[in-house]
Structures are given as structure tokens and as C-alpha cells.
Amino acid sequence: MDVRMGLETHVLNEVHIVMTTLGSAGNRTLEGTEKFEVVVVDEAAQSVEPATLSALQLGSRHCVLVGDPQQLPATIFNVSGRNTKYDRSLFQRLEEAGQPVYMLNEQYRYAQPRFDALTFYGRLMLLCFSTECTRRFLIFRGTFFTTEIFWMVSMYETQITGILYCRP
Structure with missing residues (x-):
């Protein structure tokens, strides 16, 4: 193992949370790390099955x-992939197999005029736009935003050769 890879492995073994893209999850450096207790895949309804695997x-x-099957499906650029169901996400496969899917029923993400929850989710989604409901989510460094959401996170980061490692 070279020095760089050894250093990256050491850093990965010391942190509690590792954030990476699905493409980087197959990186050789991750093979040498201690195993992760939990993997959370964001936008899982949009990623093709092999990427999630x-x-x-x-x-x-x-x-x-974690994903929204009502938004974009798994993204492929090869038309022949549809014939082999390559355009299906693991999220979709598990949902079709009867695995439980839990829907969040409140959203704080979209501005009211741009989002029609009734079209996509029926009456299952509660849109939260009142000042009382959103004020605690929309304040960032003393500025009030009407459509953007910022979460205050206390952490530091270290960047090593283009890979970002974050630790709370």
C-alpha cells in the first residue's frame, strides 16, 4: 500500500461519517477501511441498480x-438499457418486491408557486409555508430567505488530494 492510500485509509478509519458519491464508493481506498455500520444512499430512486450496489x-x-420515486427515474443514456431494465433503481426493485417504503409527509423545500404536491402526491404531502412553521428552518447567518433552506451544522473539514472528508 502506498503512502497516499495508507493516509487516506487512516483518515477514513478515524472519522464517524464518510460522505461520497456512488461512483467513488467503489474506490480502492474504501476497500481497505473498517466496515461501515450504515450506508445511506441519497437520491436512490434516481440511481441505476449497479451504482447503488x-x-x-x-x-x-x-x-x-432515500429517494423520491415521483421525481426523475434512474438515469441511463443508452436506449437498449430499457429492454434489460437497466433503468430501474434498486429503490424501485425493492418497492416492487413489497419492501416497506416510508413517505415523509411534510416538506419545507419548495416555494409554494413552483410546487404542486397534489399532482405528485395526492393529499399525502403537507406543504409547510407559514412563518411559524418555516422560520426555524430558513434563517442563515441572520438573513431570512423565503425559498432557500440552510441547516446549521457544526463541523470541520479536511481536504486531501481532491477527496473531501468531513467530521462533526
């Missing part, structure tokens, strides 16, 4: 797939 090969005991 690359994150699962890290040997985690639990996996949480």
Missing part, C-alpha cells in the same frame, strides 16, 4: 435508501 459492497450491516 457499489455502495453496498462495503460490507455495511444496514442500508437506508
Whole structure:
């Protein structure tokens, strides 16, 4: 193992949370790390199944797939992939197999005029636009935003050769 890879492995073994793209989850450096207890895949309804599986090969005991199947489907650029169901996400496969899917029923993300929850979610989604409801989510460094959401996170970061490692 070269010095760079050894250093990256050491850093990865010391942190509690590692954030990476699905494409980087197959990186050789991650193979040499201690196993992760939980893998959370964001936008899982939009990623093709093999990409999601690359994150699962890290040997985690639990996996949480987070995504919105009402938004964009898994993205492919090859038309022949549709014939082999390559355009299906692991999220969709598990949902079709009867695995439980839990829907969040409140959203704070979209400005009211741009989002029609009734069209996509029926009456299952509660849109939160009142000042009382949103003020605690919309204040960032003393400025009040009407459509953007910022979460205050206390953390530091270290960047090593283009890979960002964050630790709370």
C-alpha cells in the first residue's frame, strides 16, 4: 500500500461519517477501511441498480435508501438499457418486491408557486409555508430567505488530494 492510500485509509478509519458519491464508493481506498455500520444512499430512486450496489459492497450491516420515486427515474443514456431494465433503481426493485417504503409527509423545500404536491402526491404531502412553521428552518447567518433552506451544522473539514472528508 502506498503512502497516499495508507493516509487516506487512516483518515477514513478515524472519522464517524464518510460522505461520497456512488461512483467513488467503489474506490480502492474504501476497500481497505473498517466496515461501515450504515450506508445511506441519497437520491436512490434516481440511481441505476449497479451504482447503488457499489455502495453496498462495503460490507455495511444496514442500508437506508432515500429517494423520491415521483421525481426523475434512474438515469441511463443508452436506449437498449430499457429492454434489460437497466433503468430501474434498486429503490424501485425493492418497492416492487413489497419492501416497506416510508413517505415523509411534510416538506419545507419548495416555494409554494413552483410546487404542486397534489399532482405528485395526492393529499399525502403537507406543504409547510407559514412563518411559524418555516422560520426555524430558513434563517442563515441572520438573513431570512423565503425559498432557500440552510441547516446549521457544526463541523470541520479536511481536504486531501481532491477527496473531501468531513467530521462533526
